[in-house]
Amino acid sequence: MKKLTMIITLFILLLSTFTTASASALFKDVDDSHPDKAAYDFLATKGLIVTNATSNFGVTKEITRLEAAELLVEALDIDTSKQFDVLISDFDRDHPSYPIVAALVEKGIMNLDGDHAFNRDQPFSRGEAAAFLVQGFGLTGTVSKTFQDVLPEYWVSDAIKTLHSHNIISSTTDNTFRPLENVTKGDFVVWLARSMEPSLRKVTAPPAQPVPPAKSCEKPSNKKIVKVNVQVTSLWKTPNVYRAVDKPSISAPVDIHKWTKNMSIKEKWWLVNKVDTQALFGDEVTILKTSGSWVKIAIKDQYVPHQKEGYPGWVPKSHIFETTKDYTDCSIAVVNAKSPTLYSDMVKKNKYISISYSTILPVIKEEGDWLHVQTPQNGVKYMQKKDAKVFKNYKSIPKPTQKDIVNSAKMFLNLPYLWAGTSSYGYDCSGIIYSVYKNHGIIIPRDSFVQATKGTAVKKANLQPGDLVFFAGNRGKGKVYHVGLYVGEGKMLHAPSSSLKVRIESMNAGTFKTNYAGARRYLD
Numbered sequence: 019m020k021k022l023t024m025i026i027t028l029f030i031l032l033l034s035t036f037t038t039a040s041a042s043a044l045f046k047d048v049d050d051s052h053p054d055k056a057a058y059d060f061l062a063t064k065g066l067i068v069t070n071a072t073s074n075f076g077v078t079k080e081i082t083r084l085e086a087a088e089l090l091v092e093a094l095d096i097d098t099s100k101q102f103d104v105l106i107s108d109f110d111r112d113h114p115s116y117p118i119v120a121a122l123v124e125k126g127i128m129n130l131d132g133d134h135a136f137n138r139d140q141p142f143s144r145g146e147a148a149a150f151l152v153q154g155f156g157l158t159g160t161v162s163k164t165f166q167d168v169l170p171e172y173w174v175s176d177a178i179k180t181l182h183s184h185n186i187i188s189s190t191t192d193n194t195f196r197p198l199e200n201v202t203k204g205d206f207v208v209w210l211a212r213s214m215e216p217s218l219r220k221v222t223a224p225p226a227q228p229v230p231p232a233k234s235c236e237k238p239s240n241k242k243i244v245k246v247n248v249q250v251t252s253l254w255k256t257p258n259v260y261r262a263v264d265k266p267s268i269s270a271p272v273d274i275h276k277w278t279k280n281m282s283i284k285e286k287w288w289l290v291n292k293v294d295t296q297a298l299f300g301d302e303v304t305i306l307k308t309s310g311s312w313v314k315i316a317i318k319d320q321y322v323p324h325q326k327e328g329y330p331g332w333v334p335k336s337h338i339f340e341t342t343k344d345y346t347d348c349s350i351a352v353v354n355a356k357s358p359t360l361y362s363d364m365v366k367k368n369k370y371i372s373i374s375y376s377t378i379l380p381v382i383k384e385e386g387d388w389l390h391v392q393t394p395q396n397g398v399k400y401m402q403k404k405d406a407k408v409f410k411n412y413k414s415i416p417k418p419t420q421k422d423i424v425n426s427a428k429m430f431l432n433l434p435y436l437w438a439g440t441s442s443y444g445y446d447c448s449g450i451i452y453s454v455y456k457n458h459g460i461i462i463p464r465d466s467f468v469q470a471t472k473g474t475a476v477k478k479a480n481l482q483p484g485d486l487v488f489f490a491g492n493r494g495k496g497k498v499y500h501v502g503l504y505v506g507e508g509k510m511l512h513a514p515s516s517s518l519k520v521r522i523e524s525m526n527a528g529t530f531k532t533n534y535a536g537a538r539r540y541l542d
Contacts, residue, residue, distance in 0.1 A: 045075035054204075057211035057218050064214075066092050067207065077204030084115060084138035086147070086206060087128060090154050091118045093214055096125070107134040127154045132263065132280060145174035145197035147206055151186070152177040155213045159183035165195035166396055167370065169270040171336045172197060185219040186212040192362045198273055199369045235348035235382065236392070239341075244315070245394035246301045247339040248272045249371050250441040252293045253331020257312035259292060261285070270336035271371060274443040275357075278436055286437065286516035293438040294331045295320060295449070295464055298377045300394060303338060304328065311335050319456065320440075320464040329464050339395040345380035351389050351406040352415065352457060353377040356429060356442045358405035364388050370399050374441035375429070376457045381408055415459025417542060420484040426454045427503050427511050433520045435513045440464070447501050447513045450520065451486060454503075455540060462540050466501035473538035481537055482506075487525055490535035498535055 043049040044058050052058070058075070061067045066089060067075070091098060102120035107130075109116045119136050122128040128150055130136055145168075151157070160179040168178050178195060181187045186209050187195065212218045252267050254260070263285055266273040297303060297317045304327040307314040312332050320329035356375055362368040364385075370393075382398050383390040389401045389408065409415050427450060436444025440453055448466040455462045463469045470488045481487070481504050489500040502510030502525060510525045525534065 043071045044069040045071065045073060047074045047077045054208045054211075057208045060211050060215055060218060061207060064093075066210075075203065077202065079203050080141035080200045081203040081206050082139050083128070083136060083142055084119070085203070086142070086150065087118050087122055087136075087138075088115070089207065089210060090122060090127060090150065093210055094127075094154055096121045105134050106130065106136050108136055108138065122154075125154075132282075141200040143174075143198050144195065144201045144205070145172065145178060147201040147209065148177040148181050148187070148197075149174045151209055151213050152180045157181070157184060157186075157213070165193055165197075167194045167271065168197055169336060171270040171334065173265065173269060181209065181213075184212075184216075188220055192368065194362050194368065194370065196362070196369050198271060198371070235345060235380070237344050237347060239344035242340045242342055243344065244303050244305055244338050244340050246297045246299055246303060246337060247394045248337045249299050249373050250274045250443060251297050251333045251337040252438060253295050253297065253315070253317070253329065253333055254293055255291065255331065257309050257314075257332040261288070268334050268337075270334065272337070274441060275372075278434060278444045283517050286435075289437040289516075295329050295438050296440040297333075298441060299371070299373050300377060300379045305338075306330060308335075313338065319461055320452070321461070321468070322464060323468060341394060345392055346411075348380035348382065348392065349408055349410050350412060351379050351381050351391050351401060351408055353379075353401075353406045354426070354457060355405040358401065360391070360393075361400040364400045370396075374443060376442075376453045378412070384408070412459065418458035418460070418484075420482060420541060422458055423454055423484040423541070424503070424505050424511070426457060427451070427505075428522075430520045431511070431522070433513075435516050435518055435520070437516060439513075445513045445520065450513050451501060451503050460540055467498040469501055470498045470536065470538060473540040476537040476539045478534070478537065482539070484541050485537050485539050487537045488535045489530060489533040491533065494533050494535040500533075504537065 044055065044062060048055060048058050058067065062069050098117035098121050102117060102124060104120040104123050106116065106119055109119060115138070123130060157180050160176065161183045164179050164182050168175050174197060178197060248271055250272060260268055263281055264277065266277040295317065302318045303315040304318065305313050306316055306327065311334060313335050314330060314332050315338065316325055316327035317329045322329050353373060353375055357372050360370045360373050362370045379391040381389055382392050387403050389403055389406060390398050391401050393399050430442065430445065430450060434444055435446060437446050438449070439445045440449040445453065448464060448469060452462055452464050463472055466488060469486055473486070476485055483504060483506045485504040487502050487504050487510055488498045490496045490498045502512035505511050505522060508524055508526045509522050511520065511522045513520045
């Protein structure tokens with residue numbers, strides 16, 4: 019009887035200890051009022067997280083790939099004791115975490131990049147998190163309609179729909195998921211807990227439709243206006259000629275940063291004569307031809323002599339949107355930050371997409387430190403005023419000084435070169451100059467050999483900062499192949515080639531001296 023009494027007393031003591039812990043803060047940033055505290059409680063009882071009420075869990079911090087891998091292996095109870103034969107270029111086989119990563123890669127739950135690297139300290143996107151959980155837990159199912167920013171062409175679209183169908187992720191007030199935004203530690207562990215334990219999943223009512231802001235400057239149009247509907251779209255010479263590494267650039271939404279980052283130098287050189295130029299979010303284009311899921315468009319603001327509608331090329335249909343709304347009476351926001359964020363809301367600062375320098379969007383309203391800007395398809399989004407200049411219209415942009423042009427170009431020093439690039443995720447030689455001048459209200463031709471025929475000819479002895487300097491084969495007498503921006507003292511700022519970055523160097527040495535072909539001035 020004494021022994022039985024002791025056992026019962028011990029059981030009650032343990033139970034009361036657990037109950038007390040569950041009813042108090044697990045971490046400084048996960049207290050009893052936290053909406054997902056039950057998920058953290060569950061993971062703590064499973065031993066996946068160790069609670070500490072005196073420190074932060076890091077709910078809003080980005081989780082790394084290795085941290086996620088360690089959680090997944092524990093949650094899925096994967097055997098890591100066996101011998102693995104998986105090549106992981108950034109892990110020695112005797113590294114204590116090698117079996118964890120190798121087990122997940124072998125099972126196809128997480129993957130390696132093109133160089134067989136796992137990138138253990140790197141964050142990953144919310145879309146990738148969905149794919150890891152669906153694959154790991156063998157989840158199936160879908161929904162007919164999902165978040166407005168998860169388009170069917172995006173590679174993790176099915177995984178996101180599957181998590182949505184199980185209420186592991188749920189609708190937000192603005193009906194967005196932000197698939198390209200890096201996932202936080204808090205979101206990942208909550209989704210993990212819900213994947214493990216169905217009772218933690220939340221069935222939510224459809225979100226209330228937000229009241230649209232006033233659109234006094236919006237008016238109907240008698241014709242369809244076609245706009246670019248992704249952060250950057252690349253114009254290809256022919257449709258459907260792309261590689262696996264190019265998928266982030268043709269998906270919707272696109273991830274141009276991921277595309278340029280993952281390409282090797284050799285893969286970048288492959289783009290020569292495959293891609294011609296790029297258009298930015300909100301750019302107006304004309305549809306010239308359609309072929310399956312691709313359309314040939316012309317970019318209105320990029321002049322070429324052989325196409326009156328603008329610079330032509332092929333893009334996925336999902337990259338453009340036709341509207342019958344006219345915003346020419348609205349003021350405009352000209353982005354003058356490198357690659358600022360466009361937000362879905364101003365309060366929570368949920369990211370919609372990042373956008374490039376020189377993106378131009380209609381302004382619906384100004385409110386405090388924020389601009390309400392119109393997107394081609396998904397209504398009004400929000401931009402911080404510090405990231406853009408606001409003008410009545412494009413013609414009202416004041417003409418820049420030499421210093422304005424040079425200083426703007428210097429923002430992109432050390433940016434990797436990208437053939438055909440016209441965005442702040444990667445420029446080619448003429449693209450960076452076209453973009454800087456466009457930002458300051460001056461539209462110049464897109465290509466260097468056409469830029470060399472416009473503006474005002476300038477003798478080398480009379481060069482001034484902001485002038486365009488050109489180089490051609492046959493000791494400067496052949497076709498122009500390169501352009502730089504003169505910055506003074508015999509130097510130019512330019513984007514040299516796929517193996518180099520934007521830099522400043524002398525134009526009076528080596529092949530630049532030999533192949534100098536003249537200069538043009540576009541400033542009055």
